Amino acid sequence: MHNEQEKVVEIRGLVKSFGENHVLRDVDLDLYKGENLVVLGKSGSGKSVLIKIMVGLLKQDKGTIKIFGIDTASLSQKEMNKFRLRIGFSFQASALYDSMTVRENLEFPLVRNVKNLTRKEIDFKVEELLDSVALPDTINQMPSELSGGQKKRIGIARTLILNPEIMLYDEPTAGLDPVTCIEINNLINEVRERYKTSSIVITHDLTCAKQTGDRMAVLIKGHFTSVGTFEKVFEEATDKQVKSFYDYNFIR
Amino acid sequence: MSKIKKVDRPVISKKLDEFFLGMAKAFAFVKRFFKEVWFPPYEFKEVLRQCYEIGYRSLPLISLTGFIIGIVFTNQSRPSLAEFGAASWLPSLISIAVVRALGPLVTALISAGKVGSSIGAEIGSMNVTEQIDAMEVSAINPFKYLVVTRTLAATFMIPILVMYTDFVALMGSFASVNANELVSLSTFFVQVFEAVSFLDIFSSVIKSLVFGFTIGIVGCYKGFNSSRGTEGVGQAANSAVVMSMFLIFIEELLIMQIVNAIRYA
Numbered sequence: 001m002h003n004e005q006e007k008v009v010e011i012r013g014l015v016k017s018f019g020e021n022h023v024l025r026d027v028d029l030d031l032y033k034g035e036n037l038v039v040l041g042k043s044g045s046g047k048s049v050l051i052k053i054m055v056g057l058l059k060q061d062k063g064t065i066k067i068f069g070i071d072t073a074s075l076s077q078k079e080m081n082k083f084r085l086r087i088g089f090s091f092q093a094s095a096l097y098d099s100m101t102v103r104e105n106l107e108f109p110l111v112r113n114v115k116n117l118t119r120k121e122i123d124f125k126v127e128e129l130l131d132s133v134a135l136p137d138t139i140n141q142m143p144s145e146l147s148g149g150q151k152k153r154i155g156i157a158r159t160l161i162l163n164p165e166i167m168l169y170d171e172p173t174a175g176l177d178p179v180t181c182i183e184i185n186n187l188i189n190e191v192r193e194r195y196k197t198s199s200i201v202i203t204h205d206l207t208c209a210k211q212t213g214d215r216m217a218v219l220i221k222g223h224f225t226s227v228g229t230f231e232k233v234f235e236e237a238t239d240k241q242v243k244s245f246y247d248y249n250f251i252r
Numbered sequence: 253m254s255k256i257k258k259v260d261r262p263v264i265s266k267k268l269d270e271f272f273l274g275m276a277k278a279f280a281f282v283k284r285f286f287k288e289v290w291f292p293p294y295e296f297k298e299v300l301r302q303c304y305e306i307g308y309r310s311l312p313l314i315s316l317t318g319f320i321i322g323i324v325f326t327n328q329s330r331p332s333l334a335e336f337g338a339a340s341w342l343p344s345l346i347s348i349a350v351v352r353a354l355g356p357l358v359t360a361l362i363s364a365g366k367v368g369s370s371i372g373a374e375i376g377s378m379n380v381t382e383q384i385d386a387m388e389v390s391a392i393n394p395f396k397y398l399v400v401t402r403t404l405a406a407t408f409m410i411p412i413l414v415m416y417t418d419f420v421a422l423m424g425s426f427a428s429v430n431a432n433e434l435v436s437l438s439t440f441f442v443q444v445f446e447a448v449s450f451l452d453i454f455s456s457v458i459k460s461l462v463f464g465f466t467i468g469i470v471g472c473y474k475g476f477n478s479s480r481g482t483e484g485v486g487q488a489a490n491s492a493v494v495m496s497m498f499l500i501f502i503e504e505l506l507i508m509q510i511v512n513a514i515r516y517a
Binding site for chain 2: 052055056057081082084085087089091092093095096097098099108109112113158162
């Protein structure tokens, strides 16, 4: 599926601890252009920490992260901000600005990062994105008036407004009913097809992983124990912990 | 955000370490404000929105409190002055008390409760729900958008509110003086302006600017550094009020000493 030649993300020897809690221990990971990589692991295993380090919300203790061949640790704050425009981050709880309407939520990053846009161009972009997440009627609603699934969709639309090349989804299906989960999984696949993004999906939901991922990476005790296709990682799993993770998800 | 590093073992004792670390963090926060306030992008629209929230929305509370303070302070002072046959000095006494101390202090304390807690809770809740992180990953500077705007709005609006409180308190005082001593409005205000000096008004404005800045920056600092969880939001709002009030009293004491030194020099 992926183009072996073109790595968009290259993580080597990543270490991160919070006091005595060693969350990531010598993590290596690659993301190839156009692929959806799913990072799986139990709650508190450091999945979200990994992607937060990628966008500079947290700093690693050791190791390197190269995105588009650039070492993110070497970037100044100004350079990092420019760099962030190429990466979209969809938050677990959507993180919509609750004092703004849906329209204002989508406009906010656009008008602050793209200069000299006319009102017509802004409206066109906002409406186009709301159409793409199938929520055009919510444009004047406040986040408090939206359901959990709608919030996730609007959060993804807001992230897409800056045309990112990489999408990072933090637990996109957490707290949603099974039908809405499938809708969000489909949306993640649509985003990849339509906007030609490469994505990392953080989840502990194997259904989401199976539906959205080209490759899986299982994070256990700060290491990626298995990386590969869903079949290779789970159905042919020999590792006890990976097996139990699979069994728990499908037996329950 | 901050370059201050936490060491694993206590340098002095755990509590003292935390205190000094907190002081250093707060100092770095204030320093960052003065660094960021001069450079674009300037969020004029957000500053105006905050001025409306802080200023206009505080008017009903400030009006009521100011008017009552004017009446109560006049009624409480009258018997003491009357004992010396100096009840006619009431307008002078009240105006000095209101302009020099009561107006700025009462307005600042009310604003610390109303504005400081609201800023602390709002930013704290944005922190907890990752809205601040969302700004950061969208290459928007949350410090500039949230902290600089709110602190500037509080710094500009508190002096205006103080002047308004002074006026309303004097009107309350006039209502009492007029009812008891039958003094006319013009006579009342002639006495007021005779008693109040330029230094009184100037020091009141400077004091209000300092109080406004304190309320804004403390609210933002507490909100920005709130711990995760809903409990943290409540704590941020609460400690924003307590810390602002504490600092306002210290500042009042210091500014009063400086102004008195100038006055009697």
